[in-house]
Amino acid sequence: MRPWGGPAGAWAPIVPGSYNPLMAAPYDVCIRGAGIVGRTLALLLARDRLRVGLVDVPQPAARQPDVRAYALNAASRELLLRLRAWPDEQHATAVTGMDVRGDEGGRVQFSAGDENVPALAWIVDVEPLLARLAEAVRFQPHIEVVTAPQPAALTVVCEGRASSTREEFGVHFAVTSYPQRAIAARLDCEKPHGGVARQWFEDGNVLGLLPLGGPAGNSVALVWSVREPRADELLQMPAAEFQGRLQAATGGALGFMALTTERMAWPLQRAMADRWCGRGWTLAGDAAHNVHPLAGQGLNLGLADAETLAQVLHEREYWRSLGDEAAAPLRAGAQGGRAGAGLDDRRAAAAVRAARGALVLVAQLGHARFRPQRPREALGGAAGHGRRTELDENGKDMNAKAIRTGLAAALLGLGLAAGAADGDSKAPTAANAAAQVPASVDAALRKNLPARMPNFPPIDQISRTPMQGIYEVRIGTELFYTDGEGNYIINGEMMDTRARRNLTEERMEKILALDFSQLPVKDAFVVVRGNGKRKLAVFEDPNCGYCKRFERDLQKIDNVTVYMFLYPILGPDSTEKSRAIWCSKDKGAAWSGYMLRNEPPAKADASCDVSALARNIEFGRKHKITGTPTLVFADGSRVPGAIGAADVEKLLAAGGK
Numbered sequence: 001m002r003p004w005g006g007p008a009g010a011w012a013p014i015v016p017g018s019y020n021p022l023m024a025a026p027y028d029v030c031i032r033g034a035g036i037v038g039r040t041l042a043l044l045l046a047r048d049r050l051r052v053g054l055v056d057v058p059q060p061a062a063r064q065p066d067v068r069a070y071a072l073n074a075a076s077r078e079l080l081l082r083l084r085a086w087p088d089e090q091h092a093t094a095v096t097g098m099d100v101r102g103d104e105g106g107r108v109q110f111s112a113g114d115e116n117v118p119a120l121a122w123i124v125d126v127e128p129l130l131a132r133l134a135e136a137v138r139f140q141p142h143i144e145v146v147t148a149p150q151p152a153a154l155t156v157v158c159e160g161r162a163s164s165t166r167e168e169f170g171v172h173f174a175v176t177s178y179p180q181r182a183i184a185a186r187l188d189c190e191k192p193h194g195g196v197a198r199q200w201f202e203d204g205n206v207l208g209l210l211p212l213g214g215p216a217g218n219s220v221a222l223v224w225s226v227r228e229p230r231a232d233e234l235l236q237m238p239a240a241e242f243q244g245r246l247q248a249a250t251g252g253a254l255g256f257m258a259l260t261t262e263r264m265a266w267p268l269q270r271a272m273a274d275r276w277c278g279r280g281w282t283l284a285g286d287a288a289h290n291v292h293p294l295a296g297q298g299l300n301l302g303l304a305d306a307e308t309l310a311q312v313l314h315e316r317e318y319w320r321s322l323g324d325e326a327a328a329p330l331r332a333g334a335q336g337g338r339a340g341a342g343l344d345d346r347r348a349a350a351a352v353r354a355a356r357g358a359l360v361l362v363a364q365l366g367h368a369r370f371r372p373q374r375p376r377e378a379l380g381g382a383a384g385h386g387r388r389t390e391l392d393e394n395g396k397d398m399n400a401k402a403i404r405t406g407l408a409a410a411l412l413g414l415g416l417a418a419g420a421a422d423g424d425s426k427a428p429t430a431a432n433a434a435a436q437v438p439a440s441v442d443a444a445l446r447k448n449l450p451a452r453m454p455n456f457p458p459i460d461q462i463s464r465t466p467m468q469g470i471y472e473v474r475i476g477t478e479l480f481y482t483d484g485e486g487n488y489i490i491n492g493e494m495m496d497t498r499a500r501r502n503l504t505e506e507r508m509e510k511i512l513a514l515d516f517s518q519l520p521v522k523d524a525f526v527v528v529r530g531n532g533k534r535k536l537a538v539f540e541d542p543n544c545g546y547c548k549r550f551e552r553d554l555q556k557i558d559n560v561t562v563y564m565f566l567y568p569i570l571g572p573d574s575t576e577k578s579r580a581i582w583c584s585k586d587k588g589a590a591w592s593g594y595m596l597r598n599e600p601p602a603k604a605d606a607s608c609d610v611s612a613l614a615r616n617i618e619f620g621r622k623h624k625i626t627g628t629p630t631l632v633f634a635d636g637s638r639v640p641g642a643i644g645a646a647d648v649e650k651l652l653a654a655g656g657k
Helices: 036-046 074-082 126-138 228-236 239-250 298-315 322-335 345-356 360-366 400-417 439-452 503-512 545-554 572-582 587-597 611-622 645-655
Strands: 027-032 052-055 069-072 092-095 097-101 107-111 121-125 143-146 152-157 173-189 196-202 205-212 219-227 257-259 264-273 281-283 461-464 471-475 478-482 525-529 534-540 560-566 630-633 638-640
Touching: 027 036, 036 052, 036 126, 036 143, 036 298, 069 074, 069 126, 069 205, 069 298, 074 298, 092 205, 121 126, 121 205, 126 545, 152 322, 173 205, 173 228, 196 239, 205 239, 219 228, 239 257, 439 461, 439 471, 478 503, 525 587, 534 545, 534 645, 545 587, 545 645, 560 572, 560 587, 560 611, 572 587, 572 611, 630 645
Parallel strands: 027 052, 027 152, 052 143, 097 196, 152 281, 534 560
Antiparallel strands: 069 121, 092 121, 097 107, 173 219, 173 257, 173 264, 196 205, 205 219, 461 471, 471 478, 525 560, 534 630, 630 638
16 A cells, blocks of 8 residues: 555555554454454454454444343453453343243253352343443554455454355355244333343243343343244234233243333344355354354354454464464364464364354353363453553564564565665664664655655654664654665564564654653642652543543552643543533542542533643644543653553552662
């Protein structure tokens, strides 16, 4: 892709309007489908600092509320908790007991206590879960939500059973239809459900009532799998008659039951794609496989797909491209063949088995003895979207997103070596890379680049790199690489393959570092805990959910002075709340009251000077503060995103040295 476009080759960003300026390069992964599986995968990959384009095609507004609910097992809950996307108790009801009744009086009952687990499963409302994932995505700077597919090293199809993209990759989706439909609705019951999930089997039909609204709730989700002729009858009959049929089918187990939503229905099917992946693409979730809802494992399988794929990508050799590695292990396990050269066959096959659900299927209701092993915590830190603080012992976590441009730079460097200027005849080392650029090179680049690319921004700095004949060009907080004449320009990252270091990332950390002594602290309010010897600056928006979680963790930190910059970037309401807090008599108390206890601050007086808020916004734009919370430590290092108290302590200690 050319780094400029428009009339006469005018300079323009590669991805105009990118939420995060560091995402102005092509994506590493394009995820087609922004449902639960797609958003979960995006968050997992972003924690490995992969640039993700998440395709969310606008849909017409729904005419009625979504009545779906999912049964999630312990493994899925653990994953979503790590991503800080687990809904609250009212929307994620623990199943503490099962009551299954069959034909001719048969009955099976068991409880979480019998299995020595806190819950057998959790019944989760679709919309609250989607909302929590969307919030996490919104504040993850490595994810950009787009409305159309984007070029990427790897495309992951998460479009569900009705995927249109499968055909683009020549995938056949073999569907076996059941002679049943699933009728779904929401009900209010006379008696509380007590956290018990109930099922009735009768002449090939299965009726399930799943508990909703928390442990003391009396709402349930109905899933009634019935044969086709009877499905039409149940859907068309008046509500009162339908409720009567339910009463009879359940034997009045929960007393009188009243419909609170319209009835909806779906055809039931089992389906499997004949290929799950190819070079540069893979399927996940319902786009790859469908199972009968009776198992309660559809979404569990999809989440296992996402986690397994993220693990495979995380563990790939640092030099292997995303598209190659993603395809090889999945294809090997699915077809019983060998994985690609250099891959561990057993690991590859195990990854596929997990993704396809051979292990997850027996984890029905989260049974502890059959729970599949989850990928290690190295997929990300404990915080929802904070940075990882530990590296793989072999350096394999090194982000390979730069391989395509790093390799191009290496080849270009070889081609330029013969024509390098006399002053560059000796290849630079890491130690002398920052040496002065020859005046002739500096002049040539400052002349040629703007002349050849109209509207090219003013160059702030030109530096040597450890690669012979290649120079770094800095424009604000963006980096490019070029030869000594400006004949070629590379928009990407430079890797040191011997030391396994991302040189561009290291430079960006230095460029983005802020001189703590130069922060405009007059535009912040101060919170002092203990002796206040350590220093921390935080940019936060009062409507930021992750900021509220970070504030709870911040309460555990002692002996620190916190400079709190109100940074209202999430909408007009953020500005109003920030005004009210800034104009409060005790700003710290008003902030804590709202962020920790949801106590709204008093409305700001019209005469209050709130110009500090505008200055904070301008400061943030200048220094590329694109999300909240953003933390700045005394040594100038910054952390985009919420991190836990333990990580804050480590960085405070490092900054004080």
